[in-house]
Structures are given as structure tokens and as C-alpha cells.
Amino acid sequence: MSPLGAEIARTFGTPAVVIDLDVVEANIARVQAICDAAGVVNRPHVKTHKSPEIAKLQIAAGARGITCQKLGEAEVMAEAGLDDILISYNLLGEQKLGRLAALMRRASVTVAADSAVTADGLATAAARAGRTLDVVVECDTGMKRAGVETPAEAVALARRIAATPGLGFAGLLLYPPPDRWPATQSFLDAATAGLRDAGLACRIVSTGGSPNLPHLGELKGATEHRPGTYVFNDRMQMAAGVATLADCALTVYATVVSRAGAERGIVDAGSKTLTSDPGGGLDGHGLILDLAGARIAALSEEHGFLDLSACGERPGVGEVVRIVPNHVCVVVNMVDRLVAVRGGAIVGEIAVAARGRIG
């Protein structure tokens, strides 16, 4: 057991979700440099950390505003003094639109829409706030997530937004599949041509995804990027080839609580800590460090079941191990605080302030 592992267990107990601030800062600097070199604005997605403290590190390094996936995240960030907020989500319903109007009074906000219903609702929020709300049209270029499916639909929705009192058409929001960058270019070229014909200025073309960072600058017309996971990284980013183990800033410290069988063990990080997120088909529920050959073969709520059959040095009960999660964004969302370390020492805790917000 490392001295740091022992100290974390003694101070906080396990499972503890720990970030190395040196690695966080290196990740922030590296991706800011990639965006700067590509001439693309960096608008990091805060869904990964949900922490105003970390968002402020991103801004200090050169990011231009932030991206939020929920209104609740945007509210927490604005409360902490962050501004220039893009909410990349269709906001619907009276309760959300009332909150959006309140948010608009204290921060500069841009919102996504992929339907007339969403756009019409946003207009009621703008009216209530007494301000113009900038709206980007969300476009699907192959992921089959949110977003209109064709350039013609994008132009039609942009026209509707531009014609709606209280709304301003601001541009397009994309999440290009990493392997479909050329198809995304075709979509974007057709949409921007249609917008030009309609006399609509397209100020923002926003792309997303940490796995797309190697492609930055390739999409002609893109103005900004919304990387999220890069701030901490995880096994998925390693599998996508955009991070190494040294770039993974977050690890879960867990204690071996049972060694009932010779070839198996149990750690105190289960699905209520690591989550059941398969990470797009990775082997096991996280990568155990310092225990070569061990696999997290299965999870129950508070148990991680270790297969130690291929593990040379098998851990004893009470040993503290470190785990790199499959998908870091959902693990951060399980806890109220992250333990922060630097240079092998505990330096404090960081609140996951926007966790647990409804919508």
C-alpha cells in the first residue's frame, strides 16, 4: 500500500474518489494548446467535473466560457461567477423555462434546440427575462443522438428561430462521430450554404467530444469545441487513443474487504461508486493499478468482485488499491466531493457542486 493510499484511507475512508491536480492542470493546458493551435475556441463541457473550481481553472487557461448539459449545472456555475454559458440541451417545460429566465438575468446564456417545440418554449423564457436568447440549432451528423437529421431541417429551424421575437439564431451545434468527419463536413457545408441563402449569419459552429480532439481544425467552418472528459480522462479515452494512463487524473481508492477464495477478492467500490457503465465494451468495470493481472469481473452495489486468477501478487484484506474508472463523468456524479492531491500529498477537497440537480 502506498503512503498516499494509506493516508487517504485514514483521512477519508474508502471508497474515495481522488484527483491529482498536477495531472488536471496538465490536461487543461494541453487541450487548450490544441484548441489554440487549431484556431478553435475552447468551451469545455463541465458535465465531467460539475465543479466551479475546476471550471475556473479551465477559464484561467484560456477557455472561452463553458458548456453545460443541464440547467442545474448552469445555475451552479453562474452562482459561482462563471459566465458565457452554452447549454447543449433541449430545455422544455414551464419549470425549466422559468429557471432559464432567471438564469438569463445573471449570465450570458446560449441554448440548443432541435425542434420548433423547444424553440417556441425558449421564446417564452426570453420574454419573461426581457432579453434576447441566443439559440444554436443542434444537428445530428451520424451519432443518432439529439439534433435535426438534415441540413434542410437545420435551415428551416434556424429561420423559425430568427423569426421568433426574443430569440436570436446563433449558429449550429454538432457532435461529429470521430470516424465520420467527412460526412460532418458535407452536412455543415450544405447547412451553411442554406443559411447564407436565407440571409442568416452563423456565428457559432460548435463541435464536441474529447475523442475528436485529434481532428481539431479539420472541419472547415468550426468555430469552437466542447471537450469534457479530457480534464480527468478514463479508460474510454485511453481506448480511444486520446489519453495515456499518465493523463488519467482521477482514480478511485478502494479497500480489499474480503478474500474469501484463493482466486477472488472484493473491494469496497461497487456499482454505487464505479457505476455499471460498460465504457463502450471495455473488459471489466475499471482498471486496477498496482495489482497486475487483476480484473474487476462484476459489481454489486457496494462490492467490486475481483478475479485474481491471473494475478501474481494477490492482495490481503485491508489493502488499498487504485482503480481508473471506465467512464469518469458518471463516477464523479456519484459523490459530493473529490479528494484533491498534488505531488503525492492530500491538498483538500473539491465540491461536485452541481451534482444531484434535477434537470
Place this chain on the structure above:
Amino acid sequence: MSPLGAEIARTFGTPAVVIDLDVVEANIARVQAICDAAGVVNRPHVKTHKSPEIAKLQIAAGARGITCQKLGEAEVMAEAGLDDILISYNLLGEQKLGRLAALMRRASVTVAADSAVTADGLATAAARAGRTLDVVVECDTGMKRAGVETPAEAVALARRIAATPGLGFAGLLLYPPPDRWPATQSFLDAATAGLRDAGLACRIVSTGGSPNLPHLGELKGATEHRPGTYVFNDRMQMAAGVATLADCALTVYATVVSRAGAERGIVDAGSKTLTSDPGGGLDGHGLILDLAGARIAALSEEHGFLDLSACGERPGVGEVVRIVPNHVCVVVNMVDRLVAVRGGAIVGEIAVAARGRIG
């Protein structure tokens, strides 16, 4: 959209995690009656609700104390006045043992152990508390979770516990696999015979699992049961044949936020609400009510992707739908509050007070 769905969305926004108190109370009464009829003490597992309010409903209906899976759950329950607490988990490490000593001073606590390392640690907590700590030996009868693997190991650990100053051997803790009740009987018979030979009284034989409720009373020697999920139920309990849809007290209310394609849609409940828990191999990520033929085919963090290809009446953007989760225990763990309804009306909120505790 139902009037209740509209009212919940208007009051709380979506995704909202909602429990019907009439169904909760019926579930509590039904399972208490099953335990009473079987002559087995009911010691419900609070991991499902993490709420002292609901634990008190279970006690008021006749439960004898509660079961917790984490020390943090036990602390919150004791703080709220619950007593007679079984922690069915190996507690290890200086931080946890200090907290356990503090907990022992204000509540009657029994703890599980499956190794000498755990038992020896528990003795330090007992010494610090200046009280005797009752310990049950956790036994694995086929699930390959925590627990000693053989009756001989159970007896040996019981002897060690009985011989350790500050500890009292209280009995055995089992989680019988639903299909291996006879093997569990053999294990238990051999262990109790060994304990008798060693002159050790076995006051508690605790079994667990809502799926085992139909077998209650079959295991000769069992004294108490620890059902958890029955209080809310979910798709897993329906699949196990121990609950019907009418017994499912918890539903997630979600809004359709996108209908970008004719055969697909998106709701605002993703893996940060429904979790990625597959529920033991169920089809899709939850059961959508009021939308026959729709499937939650995939999740991203804040999106549930609906396959509507087999759905006759397809929902519009803004519509509110209800979802029965695959596994309710992990969904409750995602939120700080549950919305409580009764007779089709909102009656308040219930705090998930023990959520987010480390260990």
C-alpha cells in the same frame, strides 16, 4: 400526459424520481405479513431507500431493527433515532473503526465479518467504545459474494470472535441464492453442528434478498430476513416473479426532449438518472409506461434513447412519460430527494439522507 405527470414536471422539473406512498405502505405491510407468517424476524435493508422516514414506516409495521450496507447509512439512521442496526459488511481501516466506535455509543450495532483481519479490527473499535460488539460470521452459500466458503471456516472464525476480548459471536449471515436453498440448508446444518460442538450459541441466522421471500420459512434455523428492494420493487423483482407492475412504487418521470427521427425519440433520463445497471440482462434500460412498444434502447449521460419503431402512438416533444427502472436501489442513490405522491397527488419530498456517504 396525466394530470399528475404535468403537475410533477411543473413543480419539480424532470427527470423526477417519484414514489407512491400507498404502494410503499402496501409493500411494507405485505412483506411484514410474510415474515410474521414464516416466524422470521424482518430486518429490512435500508440500502434501497437510504431514508430514515421510510425505515420508520418499516419499524412501525413490525420490523425488528434495520440492515445497512455502509457505515454511513448506519450513522444517518442512528442520528434519526433508528436503533438495533446490523451492518452486513466487512468494516476495515482506522477511519471506519473510529466511526464504528462512535456509532456503538449511541445505537445497538451488530457487524458482519468474513475474515480474521476484519474481526481483529472490529475488536479495536469495541475497545475504543468500551462496549462488547456483536459479530455475525458472513457465509457464502453459492453467490460467490462476501462470506467464508465452508462451514468449517465459519466455525473457526466464530471461535476466534468468541475468544477475542470485546467481541461477541452472535450468529451467521447468509445470502442464499434463490435456486440453491437446499445447499444453503446443508451449509447451515453443518455450521450449526460445528458451533454446537464448540459450545457457541448461534442466536442469529440472517438470510437476505427480496427474491428469496417466497422461500421464507423453508430454511430450518433461520431467525431473520433482510429484504431490501421489496419496499419499492423494480423490473428485476418483476422478472424474479416476486412483484407485479402494481407493486412498483417508484417511477422516473421524464420528458421527451427530442423526436429528431420518425422511429426514435429522446427522454431526459440518461445514465445519470436510470444508471447503466442492466438488471441482470433485462431488455432495455427501464420499462416505459403509457407508451406501448417503446424501448429505452440506449443511454448517454442525460439522454435516454427511445426506439419507437414498434410503438403505435408516438409521443410528441414535451410529453412526460413514466419509467420503471431496471434496478431501483441504484436509481434512488442518484438523487438527493424523492417526490412522494399518494392518491394521484403530490404530498411532499423525502430526503435520501444517507446518499453520498463514503463507506
